[in-house]
Amino acid sequence: QLQESGPGLVRPSETLSISCTVSGDSINSASYYWGWIRQPPGKGLEWIGSIFYDETTYYNPSLKSPVTISLASSKNQLSLKLTSVTAADTAVYYCARQKIESSMILYFDYWGQGALVTVSS
Amino acid sequence: DIELTQTPLSLSATPGQPASISCKSSQSLLRRDGRTYLYWYLQRPGQPPQLLMFEVSKRFSGVPDRFSGSGSGTDFTLKISRVEPEDVGVYYCMQSLQFPLTFGGGTKVEIK
Secondary structure: OEEEEOOOEEOOOOOEEEEEEEOOOOOOOOOEEEEEEEEOOOOOOEEEEEEOOOOOEEEOOOOOOOEEEEEEHHHOEEEEEEOOOOHHHOEEEEEEEEEEEOOEEEEEEEEOOOEEEEEOO | OOOEEEEOOEEEEOOOOOEEEEEEEOOOOEOOOOOEOEEEEEEOOOOOOEEEEEOOOEEOOOOOOOEEEEEEOOEEEEEEOOOOHHHOEEEEEEEOOOOOOEEOOOEEEEEO
16 A cells, blocks of 8 residues: 655745655565656646665656655655645645566556645745 | 557547547557557546556456457557446556656546
């Protein structure tokens, strides 16, 4: 299971921070990446980035706000930070487990329920 | 970036009748290892996306066999052989051949 927790409301130009607690699995597994995907209200899905247990990370370069994804192994959590956010960063943010095979990143097989974050003054 | 274009944007399906959704990629999703990195998801209203198909035509665990996927290279199709009311939602294709990972724009399926 994956469960996101976030602030709900963030002011423009501030930092958005969301965490995702993983249960029933270890984020230190070499079988999975852990990813973040977002969905603006009424719109489609956008991949933000994915991280491996050794902290290898891939990001979507199209995101305008700087992004950092990190792991907290002791808490079995992954986290997402977007700095200098704007209204365009308003979205439901999902964390998801991502299968890998033969070093190829594959599909997201399990998703959290998502956390809505609104950027507004 | 690999662009995935889904058609139609929406469809109204009759229960018990078939329905199909197309996903066209801006470049081939076939890798030199012989695998094609194309997946299908269903997002029911108010829910996160759930994986239906991986590598074009392989059903994920628990997915009913009325769902099937086909295609190769750049053209892919998701078919529902007999639409049921619980199939309502938005369907997305996704590729993982190349970063950034990308999704199609989605196809909204409703029931007549």
